[in-house]
Amino acid sequence: MTRPRLEPLMAALTSLIACGCAAVGPNFRPPSAPATSRYVSPADTAEAAASAEVTGSAGLRQSVVLGERVTAQWWTLFRSPQLDGVVRQAIAGSPTLDAAKARLAQAREAVAETRATLFPQVGLSATDAEEKQSAAAFGLSPQTFPLPSRYNIFQVGPTASYNLDLFGGVRRQVEERSAQADEQADQLDAAYMALTGNAVTQAIRIAAFRAQLAAVDEILAADRQNAALVGEERRVGEAPDPDVVIARSQVAADETLRPGLAQQLSIARHTLAVLVGQPPGDWSPPDFDLATLTLPGQVPVSLPSELVHQRPDILAAEARLHAASAQIGVAAAQLYPSITLTAGADASSLNGGALFSQNGLVWSIAAGVAQPVFDAGRRRAERRAALAAFRATAADYRQTVLEAFGQVANLLQALGHDADLVAGQRRSWELAASSVRLQRINYGRGGIGMLPVLDAERQYARARLGYLQAQAQRYQDTAELLVAMGGGWWGADLTRADNTTSSTGRRP
Numbered sequence: 001m002t003r004p005r006l007e008p009l010m011a012a013l014t015s016l017i018a019c020g021c022a023a024v025g026p027n028f029r030p031p032s033a034p035a036t037s038r039y040v041s042p043a044d045t046a047e048a049a050a051s052a053e054v055t056g057s058a059g060l061r062q063s064v065v066l067g068e069r070v071t072a073q074w075w076t077l078f079r080s081p082q083l084d085g086v087v088r089q090a091i092a093g094s095p096t097l098d099a100a101k102a103r104l105a106q107a108r109e110a111v112a113e114t115r116a117t118l119f120p121q122v123g124l125s126a127t128d129a130e131e132k133q134s135a136a137a138f139g140l141s142p143q144t145f146p147l148p149s150r151y152n153i154f155q156v157g158p159t160a161s162y163n164l165d166l167f168g169g170v171r172r173q174v175e176e177r178s179a180q181a182d183e184q185a186d187q188l189d190a191a192y193m194a195l196t197g198n199a200v201t202q203a204i205r206i207a208a209f210r211a212q213l214a215a216v217d218e219i220l221a222a223d224r225q226n227a228a229l230v231g232e233e234r235r236v237g238e239a240p241d242p243d244v245v246i247a248r249s250q251v252a253a254d255e256t257l258r259p260g261l262a263q264q265l266s267i268a269r270h271t272l273a274v275l276v277g278q279p280p281g282d283w284s285p286p287d288f289d290l291a292t293l294t295l296p297g298q299v300p301v302s303l304p305s306e307l308v309h310q311r312p313d314i315l316a317a318e319a320r321l322h323a324a325s326a327q328i329g330v331a332a333a334q335l336y337p338s339i340t341l342t343a344g345a346d347a348s349s350l351n352g353g354a355l356f357s358q359n360g361l362v363w364s365i366a367a368g369v370a371q372p373v374f375d376a377g378r379r380r381a382e383r384r385a386a387l388a389a390f391r392a393t394a395a396d397y398r399q400t401v402l403e404a405f406g407q408v409a410n411l412l413q414a415l416g417h418d419a420d421l422v423a424g425q426r427r428s429w430e431l432a433a434s435s436v437r438l439q440r441i442n443y444g445r446g447g448i449g450m451l452p453v454l455d456a457e458r459q460y461a462r463a464r465l466g467y468l469q470a471q472a473q474r475y476q477d478t479a480e481l482l483v484a485m486g487g488g489w490w491g492a493d494l495t496r497a498d499n500t501t502s503s504t505g506r507r508p
Contacts, residue, residue, distance in 0.1 A: 025168045025329020036304050079293075118170055123158065220258070223271070318397060
């Protein structure tokens, strides 16, 4: 191609590049935050109920602080060094977090791979071939222009190609991969949130089951003393046989309480071992005690407008919506022409010594245009499918937000009901303690026998068991609410483990 023919071609290509500066398809805009300012119905009084005071010697008072964020290490609100150590061990040893970090790194490399196609691709080729030619192939007489029967030809030179991406198909692919990388980052944050929440929950369960087992042992001790006393009275003829059967039946009935609690304790211990990345046979959790856990007096609760920017599951749904939006542009770009520039230069020689001589230099430059003409509607169907996928993903996003709000509302209500239940169980426990004291006084004065005292002690142990169950539920619901607020993942710096940052820097 001569120089006069190259100039119009380059001018036309320059014009096309200038015109193709915008990518086809919609530009993504994150969904607006919900306009609601409440989590619960105005008919409910979750916030007031959650502030209810638990009277008695416990003196526990808990309130919801709206507009506050959860700290990164939210579990420190329970003020337990044992709990702090276990959660840190879980973060350090969790295979789930390691897998999420690796998937995030994989997604970011996919972004880099796709982004690289926006730039010219340069290569180098070299060949050494043995060939045989005949003069007749060139329309010449073999007798007049004899050619060697065999000869070697050497070629070496660079090649280059460049996709102009006039309609932004590749740029939309980069946008889609970036959104997918953001989703993986959100999945990592969600894994952190779930891991820390599960670790705290299992620690609370261990403490609760240990306390309940101790209460059951007190009940059984009273039952056995009662049965022994009735048996002695029967031996001396002061108690009928039905009383003996009733006493023994009570022992047998209460003995059934222990195996279930013991099994639940074992499950909690084994689950916590798995969470910290250890086989249950090689690691045992500390013996957590409810008495060493402090109920957070103030529970930070973000405003509804902020929750959508904090919860990893909502952010992951938003990232999927972004990727679906970019896919519309990818499908739309397939409807338009694609232009690729190619260039190459070769040095050819029949022997290696003259390979780089001026006479052996061959170069080429070309522009290729591909325009879909007939595909039986395939590309337009792909675009319609992308639009449908976007609408479905948008509906999924709305559902995720609704479920998150519902979870927070339920937990706010639970805190209020937990406070009422703990207060009621506490009063029952205190009344049972008063009953034991009065029965012992009467027994000391000779007014009653030992059976009423033992029965009062048994009722006291049952009241204590109910109080411990209510207290553990309050601790657990508090932890679940802190996790529902996002679990403080924004302060964890999880992605620093591989010295990388989010593909879009999207942090709340």
